[in-house]
Amino acid sequence: MINNGYYTHEFHGDYELVGVGALDLEEGGSIPDCRLAVATFGELSEAKDNAILITSWYSGTHQIWRDAYVGAGHALDPERYFIVAVDQIGSGLSTSPHNADGANAPLTMSKFPRVRIGDDVVAQERLLREHFGIEQLQLVVGGSMGAQQTYEWAVRFPDKVLRAAPIAGTAKNTPHDFLIAEYCRESIMSDPGWNGGEYQSNEDAEAGLKRQAHVWALTGFSSEFWKQEVWRALEFDSKEAFVEGFLEPYFTAMDPNDLLTQAWKWQRGDVSRHTDGDLAAALGRITAKTFVMPIDEDVLFPPRDCEPEQRLIKNSELRVVEDIAGHLGLFSLTPTFMTQIDRHLGELLATSN
Secondary structure, three states, X not given: OOOOOOOOHHHHOOOEEEEOOOEEOOOOOEEOOOEEEEEEEOOOOOOOOOEEEEEOOOOOOHHHHHHHHEXXXXXXXXXXXXXXXXXXXXXXXXXXXXXXXXXXXXXXXOOOOOOOHHHHHHHHHHHHHHHHOOOOEOEEEEEOHHHHHHHHHHHHOHHHEOEEEEEOOOOEOOHHHHHHHHHHHHHHXXXXXXXXXXXXXXXXXXXXXXHHHHHHHHHOOOHHHHHOOHHHHHOOOOHHHHHHHHHHHHHHOXXXXXXXXXXXXXHOOEXXXXXXXXXXXXXXXXXXXXXXEOEOOOOOOOHHHHHHHHOOOOOEEEOOEOOOOHHHXXXXXXXXXXXXXXXXXXXXHHOOO
């Protein structure tokens, strides 16, 4: 039960589906023909030394990065860098439940293999090395689940990452954040019309995905966002109209099994599994110059959760982004958000390593 026009080039713009072969998974099993959706910006230098990797967040694709973060005048400038934006497994564009066996034979999440953040990063590394010939990255950057992938890259492949910028995310998921992701899952699976991984009707699917949107209304935006009626600047005349006109259309276009796959993965983001649960040892592996960039009003990944991790990373700085929108400030909804992001990323890219 999906909007067939959503997971298309017409909606998301130019991207390429690149096969990386069979991908053996941490949880066991394999994706026989793993394909990653990849959008690139700029030109790869002859020395292949100007590459930046962008990783995607829950429900998101390369589209928001293309529209808000990448371009002339931004720190992520395609005139200077070759920028590779890769959509995570389960995003709906890369290999996902609804497209794994072809559009005519979608899988439920119960039949799709369990995928972890580490599986995404292994696939991305293979893509960069085998498809582009890239062995080292000037920067890895991502927000939310993209931050989880950024940390995984810096811990798993320290020699390949010169700089890292995890935005609004943690290296190890917190119990509170696990529960938020669980409520996202329950908003789908608790619906009376949900049966064995499928909705019984389009109406049931829309109702379940609307509940998902309402979870994000509570957790994605800060209390100040609602109190100060920031939604008025986005041309809505009531908070109800904002939820109905902004959040609900965003989520109801998506495949529920794709979202469930991502949420399960999100809950288990934890680089300390590389070091028998020792987070300090895992983050101690990072050699990249790192700017940890929480958003001050973020309910999901507040600075108080990000700062203790940053202190465990050598050659790192805490760069707090001030944004009243909270976590979904990642959509660049306020005029000062990108100014701060560009300043921090520009200063990071200007550092030597």
